[in-house]
Amino acid sequence: MDNRTVFNALGKILFLLAFTMLVPLLVAYYYREPLVPFIVSFSITLISGLLLMRFKGREDWQQKEALAIVALSWLAAAIYGAIPFLFEQISFIDAVFETMSGFTSTGSSILVDIESHTRSLLFWRSFTAWLGGMGIIVLFIAVLPKLGVAGRQLFRAEAPGPTEDKLKPRIRETARILWTLYVFISALEVVALVFGGMSLYDALNHTFACMACGGFSTYNAGIEAFHSPVIEFILTFFMFVAGANFALYYRIIRVNKVVLFRDEEFRAYSFFILGFTGLLTLVLFSDMGFSPFNSFRYAIFQITSIMTATGFASTDFNLWKDSAKILVFSVMFIGGCAGSTGGGMKVVRFLLMLKYARRELFKFVHPRLVRPIRFNSKAVPDDILQSILSFVVLYIGVFVVGTVLLTLLGVDIISSVTASITTLGNIGPGFNIVGPMANFESVPPLGKIILIGNMWVGRLEVYTVLVLFTREFWHS
Amino acid sequence: MDNRTVFNALGKILFLLAFTMLVPLLVAYYYREPLVPFIVSFSITLISGLLLMRFKGREDWQQKEALAIVALSWLAAAIYGAIPFLFEQISFIDAVFETMSGFTSTGSSILVDIESHTRSLLFWRSFTAWLGGMGIIVLFIAVLPKLGVAGRQLFRAEAPGPTEDKLKPRIRETARILWTLYVFISALEVVALVFGGMSLYDALNHTFACMACGGFSTYNAGIEAFHSPVIEFILTFFMFVAGANFALYYRIIRVNKVVLFRDEEFRAYSFFILGFTGLLTLVLFSDMGFSPFNSFRYAIFQITSIMTATGFASTDFNLWKDSAKILVFSVMFIGGCAGSTGGGMKVVRFLLMLKYARRELFKFVHPRLVRPIRFNSKAVPDDILQSILSFVVLYIGVFVVGTVLLTLLGVDIISSVTASITTLGNIGPGFNIVGPMANFESVPPLGKIILIGNMWVGRLEVYTVLVLFTREFWHS
Ligand SMILES: [K+]
Ligand SMILES: [K+]
Numbered sequence: 034m035d036n037r038t039v040f041n042a043l044g045k046i047l048f049l050l051a052f053t054m055l056v057p058l059l060v061a062y063y064y065r066e067p068l069v070p071f072i073v074s075f076s077i078t079l080i081s082g083l084l085l086m087r088f089k090g091r092e093d094w095q096q097k098e099a100l101a102i103v104a105l106s107w108l109a110a111a112i113y114g115a116i117p118f119l120f121e122q123i124s125f126i127d128a129v130f131e132t133m134s135g136f137t138s139t140g141s142s143i144l145v146d147i148e149s150h151t152r153s154l155l156f157w158r159s160f161t162a163w164l165g166g167m168g169i170i171v172l173f174i175a176v177l178p179k180l181g182v183a184g185r186q187l188f189r190a191e192a193p194g195p196t197e198d199k200l201k202p203r204i205r206e207t208a209r210i211l212w213t214l215y216v217f218i219s220a221l222e223v224v225a226l227v228f229g230g231m232s233l234y235d236a237l238n239h240t241f242a243c244m245a246c247g248g249f250s251t252y253n254a255g256i257e258a259f260h261s262p263v264i265e266f267i268l269t270f271f272m273f274v275a276g277a278n279f280a281l282y283y284r285i286i287r288v289n290k291v292v293l294f295r296d297e298e299f300r301a302y303s304f305f306i307l308g309f310t311g312l313l314t315l316v317l318f319s320d321m322g323f324s325p326f327n328s329f330r331y332a333i334f335q336i337t338s339i340m341t342a343t344g345f346a347s348t349d350f351n352l353w354k355d356s357a358k359i360l361v362f363s364v365m366f367i368g369g370c371a372g373s374t375g376g377g378m379k380v381v382r383f384l385l386m387l388k389y390a391r392r393e394l395f396k397f398v399h400p401r402l403v404r405p406i407r408f409n410s411k412a413v414p415d416d417i418l419q420s421i422l423s424f425v426v427l428y429i430g431v432f433v434v435g436t437v438l439l440t441l442l443g444v445d446i447i448s449s450v451t452a453s454i455t456t457l458g459n460i461g462p463g464f465n466i467v468g469p470m471a472n473f474e475s476v477p478p479l480g481k482i483i484l485i486g487n488m489w490v491g492r493l494e495v496y497t498v499l500v501l502f503t504r505e506f507w508h509s
Numbered sequence: 510m511d512n513r514t515v516f517n518a519l520g521k522i523l524f525l526l527a528f529t530m531l532v533p534l535l536v537a538y539y540y541r542e543p544l545v546p547f548i549v550s551f552s553i554t555l556i557s558g559l560l561l562m563r564f565k566g567r568e569d570w571q572q573k574e575a576l577a578i579v580a581l582s583w584l585a586a587a588i589y590g591a592i593p594f595l596f597e598q599i600s601f602i603d604a605v606f607e608t609m610s611g612f613t614s615t616g617s618s619i620l621v622d623i624e625s626h627t628r629s630l631l632f633w634r635s636f637t638a639w640l641g642g643m644g645i646i647v648l649f650i651a652v653l654p655k656l657g658v659a660g661r662q663l664f665r666a667e668a669p670g671p672t673e674d675k676l677k678p679r680i681r682e683t684a685r686i687l688w689t690l691y692v693f694i695s696a697l698e699v700v701a702l703v704f705g706g707m708s709l710y711d712a713l714n715h716t717f718a719c720m721a722c723g724g725f726s727t728y729n730a731g732i733e734a735f736h737s738p739v740i741e742f743i744l745t746f747f748m749f750v751a752g753a754n755f756a757l758y759y760r761i762i763r764v765n766k767v768v769l770f771r772d773e774e775f776r777a778y779s780f781f782i783l784g785f786t787g788l789l790t791l792v793l794f795s796d797m798g799f800s801p802f803n804s805f806r807y808a809i810f811q812i813t814s815i816m817t818a819t820g821f822a823s824t825d826f827n828l829w830k831d832s833a834k835i836l837v838f839s840v841m842f843i844g845g846c847a848g849s850t851g852g853g854m855k856v857v858r859f860l861l862m863l864k865y866a867r868r869e870l871f872k873f874v875h876p877r878l879v880r881p882i883r884f885n886s887k888a889v890p891d892d893i894l895q896s897i898l899s900f901v902v903l904y905i906g907v908f909v910v911g912t913v914l915l916t917l918l919g920v921d922i923i924s925s926v927t928a929s930i931t932t933l934g935n936i937g938p939g940f941n942i943v944g945p946m947a948n949f950e951s952v953p954p955l956g957k958i959i960l961i962g963n964m965w966v967g968r969l970e971v972y973t974v975l976v977l978f979t980r981e982f983w984h985s
Contacts (some may be wrong), residue, residue: 097874291607316917359925363909386902393899393980397972398981399572422898423869426862429905433839440835441792447922449835496873503867506876 034507037088043109044085046169050110053118054187054332056160056352057117061153067103071153074116080112097506103170104498107489110136111168121150126481130473133485135161136169136494138374140248140344141452141484143474147253152234157252159241165492166245166275167215168375180236211279218282219244222271229264243271246431247374248344248461255469256347257449262330276341276369278301297409297449298381299369305367305380307454310337313360320356340364342376344461344469351468358464365441376459376491378428382421384408389418403438427495432457435487442480454486510573510983513564518578519585520561522645526586527555532636533593538631539764543596547629554859557589573982579646583965586612586645588781590637594644597626602957606949608962611637612645613968616724616820616937617928617960621881623729628710631727633894635717641852641968642721642751645689647684682742688753691850695720698747705740719744720751724937731945736808741823745813745844752817753778772884774846774857781843785812789836792820796832816840820853820937827944834849834940852935852967853916854904857884858897865894903971908933911963918956928952932963 058071074349094102111133127143134141135158144150164172219240226236235251242249251346252258256265274282277299284292311333315322323331331348338345339361350361368377370456387405395404405412435453440446445464451463452473462469466477476484488496516661533819534547544779570578571654587609595606603619610617611634634981640648695716702712711727718725728734739807753775760768769777787810793799808825814821815837844853864882871880881888916922920942928949938945943952952960966974976982 096876100874106971118576320919354915355922355925356919359913359922362922387586387906390902390906393896394903394972394976394979395981396896398576398976398979400572419895420872422902423866425902426866426898427870430675430863431868437835437839441832443796443832446835446838449831453898500870500874502875503870505871 034096034101035091038090038094039105040085040088040449041090042098043105044082044088046102047078047082047085047109047113048174049082050113050169051075053080053160053164054078054117054157057153057157059150062322064152066151066153070117070120071157073120074113077116078113098406098435098495100500100506104489104493104501107133107136107165108393110161110165111485111489114157115159116433118156121154121268126478126485127474130448130485131158132161132479134456134461134486135247135249136165137459137488138166138245138247138342139163139456139459139488139492140242141456141467141488142249142461142472143481145472145474147251152251154237155249156234157295159249160248161250162245163219163241163464164245166247167212168422171211181340183501187315199358200372203328210283214286215244215278218271218274222267224282225267225271226264229267230261231259231264235283239268242345243268244275244374245342246272246275246341246343246369246373246459248338248342248343250345253470256334256345257349259460261344265330265334266354268345269334272337272341272343272345273306274372276337278370279374280372280373287408295409297329302370302380305364306333306337306340309340309364313357316360317353317356335361336364339374340367341369341373342458342460345456346462346469349468349470351464351470362451365458365460368458370379378425378458381408382424385413385421386425389422394406402467424495427499428457431487431490431499433493434485439476439480440485442477444476444480452480452484453487457489457491459488510569511567512796514566514570514574515577516564517566518563518570518574519581520558522578522582523558523561523589525558525586525648526589527551527558529636529640530554530590530593530633533629533633538634540628542627542629542777544651544802546593546596547633548796549596550589553592554589554692559605562786568675570933576973576976576982578919580965580969580977582645583609583641583969584611586637586641587961590633592805593630593633597630602954602961603950606957608637610932610937611635611718611723611725612641612720612906613935613964614638614642614723614818614852615932615968616718617932617933617943617964618725618948619957621948621950623727632710632714633726635714635723639695639717640721642723643688644949647687658740666733686759690755690758690762691720694750698743700746701743702740705743706735706737707740711798712945715744716747718821719747722748722751722817722819722849724814724818726821729946732810732821733825741806741810745810748813748817748819748821749782751819752813752849752851754848754933755850756848759952771885774860777860777875778846778856781840782809782813782816785816785836785840789833792836793829794834796830799941800882807820812836812840815936816843816851816853817845817849818934818936820931822938822945823947825944827946838927838940841927841934841936854934858900860884860945861889861894861897862901865898875882886900886935903966903979906931907963907966907971911959914959915956918948918953920952920956928956929961929963933967934962935964935967 054071056077058068058075061068061071110214111129114132115128115134118131119125130143140162222240222244223236224240227233231239234372238251241247250256256268264367281293281299311334313329317328317332318325334347335350351359366378367383368379369375371379371381385406386406392404392406406418407413432453435457436449439449439452448463448465452467455461455463465474473481474485514979527834530547530551534551536689537544537547546629587605590608591604593759595601606619619770652870698720699712702715703709707715714727716929717723726732728970732744757769757772757775776800786809789812790804792800793804793808810823811826826834842854843859844855845851847855848858861884868882882894883889908929911933915925915928924939924943928943931937943949947958949960
């Protein structure tokens with residue numbers, strides 16, 4: 034691996050990142066809040082970027098370099114992006130936690146009293162989620178010139194889910210199309226939320242959090258603060274949109290035909306959301322005594338929010354009975370679609386895993402018959418299946434190790450289990466001490482570092498980060 | 510599938526099962542307890558067996574018939590074996606639960622006051638575990654004449670773990686060797702326990718429960734009732750022995766050489782037990798304030814008991830802190846060795862799963878290099894790996910579905926999670942309402958049926974039972 038190449042690319046990404054910090058600077062100026070935090074973070078990030086860019090890198094990156102660049106960019110973004118938080122009495126670990134949670138669009142927060150912070154800082158917090166939602170690297174590819182083949186490698190290492198980058202043969206065009214769509218749908222959401230009764234500031238913040246499947250709110254009570262079913266339904270709709278594959282929207286615009294339900298993953302995604310919503314509505318109605326309207330209202334919001342890994346809460350579901358909580362917990366393991374901003378294991382993986390297990394049962398009865406696994410009417414190659422299964426094994430492995438370590442640090446089991454999966458799946462809230470109306474402040478510092486790792490590993494879909502910890506990566 | 514063949518074989522198994530009921534009849538006679546329960550159950554089982562044997566079956570069974578015979582034998586054993594329980598004010602579902610728990614050597618109990626029951630019934634309860642531990646079918650193959658190739662298919666469908674039946678080319682000889690070893694080691698344990706201070710009755714019962722990795726005790730307080738570190742260490746030793754592959758012992762006797770540590774699974778098995786014991790000792794000492802001796806004493810007993818899926822408790826570990834409980838919980842997912850009487854997913858599967866995930870990480874860095882996965886120095890074929898991964902997917906799937914259903918029935922999450930895994934892994938106790946000093950009586954009836962299913966599915970290693978619920982099995 035050529036270190037200089039990695040440093041050079043990291044420098045370019047920091048250079049770009051610095052300029053995103055000018056946006057909250059404008060917000061601070063508008064609200065007459067201190068400008069210093071953003072001027073300082075802008076300067077430090079810019080200078081670091083320029084210094085790193087002085088390393089002379091090669092143009093033809095290899096797999097290892099691409100992986101290192103992507104993994105380290107996200108770590109760097111979480112560290113440099115944390116600078117503004119340090120100006121508001123937040124410790125370094127907490128600030129990195131909050132920023133990693135932002136960029137990875139997790140939405141887990143260590144802020145004890147969100148509303149006590151400046152509007153510009155909260156804006157930056159939501160903005161990191163929005164930037165990270167579609168991908169820092171994708172942005173980088175879209176904006177910076179001349180990347181060629183190298184860009185494709187980067188793109189793959191950051192891509193959410195096992196998608197083929199088939200939108201456009203040229204990766205830069207793909208990145209631009211994705212970002213254009215993202216900005217366009219976000220604009221629609223801002224308008225919808227303002228019509229739904231939000232202030233422009235709230236609408237912007239919640240759109241950032243929603244379109245990125247991020248989940249940060251500007252209120253301590255989260256979405257419950259609005260007491261508005263209309264706003265909840267608008268958010269539900271856009272969470273659902275953000276959790277589906279953006280390539281499908283592109284095709285709708287291009288082909289001008291609604292092909293959504295021809296896509297097997299989209300069908301399964303809709304089916305899971307509707308199915309779990311139905312179940313949860315029943316449970317909330319029968320076990321919790323909610324009215325039919327409220328049962329449905331809370332069920333569809335919470336299932337969509339958790340399954341897409343947005344993590345908004347429209348009510349404190351930590352107070353629900355276990356029969357309701359287990360349904361919320363279950364969808365944490367499914368996630369959004371490949372090519373979406375959603376988190377989790379992704380619907381396509383979940384589906385292929387089920388199909389695989391189903392086929393093995395078939396093979397047990399008919400050992401000599403060959404039956405390929407089909408997805409969208411095409412046979413899925415065996416190596417794709419195998420890499421999906423090992424993804425699941427690694428994913429569950431990281432989840433379990435995270436859980437055990439947290440519990441050994443003294444966190445109770447339910448909090449540990451849900452904190453581990455909610456950060457790994459980039460979801461946001463868990464149960465108990467990390468419940469939707471609580472925060473991650475009370476997790477011990479070592480535990481926070483583990484959870485920062487979980488968010489990082491989860492957002493880059495396990496492999497990209499985990500390979501950095503293998504012997505083979507460093508020795509050739 | 511030829512139903513008559515299945516009925517005929519089931520009849521033979523019931524015929525054999527009937528005679529095992531004469532053993533508790535002798536115990537009842539010795540203790541001057543009612544003979545009726547065992548006379549009734551003997552008669553009903555014998556007559557059912559004879560009636561079913563009137564079906565004329567073919568000799569050359571196919572895969573489907575073998576699977577149906579094995580799966581249904583175990584179900585039938587749980588139902589016919591339940592008859593004696595009905596005479597002591599136990600409901601039908603509870604009696605089937607207790608008997609399925611016995612034969613599958615799970616050790617989960619619905620008995621509220623164990624000590625209030627007759628000695629003969631408790632003896633029968635322990636005896637079912639011992640019979641089921643080495644395998645009803647293996648016993649059947651060993652005892653009944655003329656099975657030939659058909660026996661091998663049966664053997665595979667019941668075999669614990671992905672073993673090759675390579676002990677002896679003839680399956681019947683293998684079955685006899687296994688049972689002989691089993692009886693021999695059991696006899697050693699009875700002697701050891703009597704020397705350790707147990708009565709002969711207790712020694713027999715606890716040997717049955719221990720050698721089968723069963724876990725039933727004749728006392729409400731379980732092993733704690735003896736207040737004896739000596740007995741605990743004797744049991745720990747024999748649990749460890751029972752949780753390892755019996756083929757290894759055969760080889761030691763045959764080759765007269767200690768080849769245990771040449772076996773990769775045995776090494777990993779020892780490593781996991783020692784590793785988790787070390788960790789738990791530390792946690793009990795530092796978080797719970799136990800003395801160093803007691804920390805080690807409880808740690809090695811509980812880790813060995815839960816990992817081998819015996820399920821004995823030498824103390825109420827449900828009262829431990831979460832940091833200690835999570836370690837006990839973790840080993841529930843590992844299990845004993847293939848070819849042992851232990852439960853769980855089995856060490857070899859766990860190991861191969863880790864190796865597989867490790868290899869995929871390697872492939873991610875070096876996509877073009879081929880690196881086979883080795884086990885005991887031999888390359889593991891890809892189809893074995895794939896069937897192990899899908900086993901894990903199905904196993905976890907059954908565990909999750911069981912958990913969710915129990916929670917929806919109103920059981921709290923921790924009890925649901927641990928009840929589901931402890932029955933699926935044939936372990937015995939869980940946490941909370943199904944903790945080691947509690948019992949499964951308070952689980953709702955539908956929940957008990959789910960758990961009966963879990964024990965059945967788990968003991969026959971998922972496939973053999975699950976295929977019965979696929980369309981392909983019934984239509985050809
Ligand atoms: K999120
Ligand atoms: K057991």
